[in-house]
Amino acid sequence: WRRRLYFFTSSQKFDNIVLSLIVANFLTMAIAYHPEPYENYNYALEIMNTIFVVFFNIEFFLKFSCLRLKYFSDSWNRFDFACVLASDVGLIVKSVGVAPELQPVISVLRIFRIARLFRILRFLSGVNRLWHALFVSLPKLMNVAIMLILVLFMFSVLGNEVFRFIKYD
Numbered sequence: 001w002r003r004r005l006y007f008f009t010s011s012q013k014f015d016n017i018v019l020s021l022i023v024a025n026f027l028t029m030a031i032a033y034h035p036e037p038y039e040n041y042n043y044a045l046e047i048m049n050t051i052f053v054v055f056f057n058i059e060f061f062l063k064f065s066c067l068r069l070k071y072f073s074d075s076w077n078r079f080d081f082a083c084v085l086a087s088d089v090g091l092i093v094k095s096v097g098v099a100p101e102l103q104p105v106i107s108v109l110r111i112f113r114i115a116r117l118f119r120i121l122r123f124l125s126g127v128n129r130l131w132h133a134l135f136v137s138l139p140k141l142m143n144v145a146i147m148l149i150l151v152l153f154m155f156s157v158l159g160n161e162v163f164r165f166i167k168y169d
Helices: 002-009 012-030 041-073 075-096 100-123 125-162
Strands: none
Touching: 002 041, 012 041, 012 100, 041 075, 075 100, 100 125
């Protein structure tokens, strides 16, 4: 049964289902509107978010049950697990009730709802390669930033020397 489950969870059909759930989840987050256009609008969005959390939990349990601890060897799976775990914690905290001093923590957990959108990179190989190229080039961009700061510092010293004796007005 694990072999069949593995072939199902690694199939293109399963990936397309997960991708469509991610896009649908993104669209439900995008239609949040304040103030509510009608009564219980945000409540309906929260119910839809809960349904998506359940679906993503099912995806995690299906993959984890066939891969066991090998599930965590893939970085995308670890990212998926972090998103699912943060969504679960946010859902639990929201259902228990939120103290005003915990509101910033809940806001951070909501960021993970948005981070699910990065899971699309897993399925789009061209964008995934571009994303990887960006991260590979970041150290080189830091060298360029240091050079720009150095040039900016030189011009500020030059401006200070040239315009030192000019009075305002």
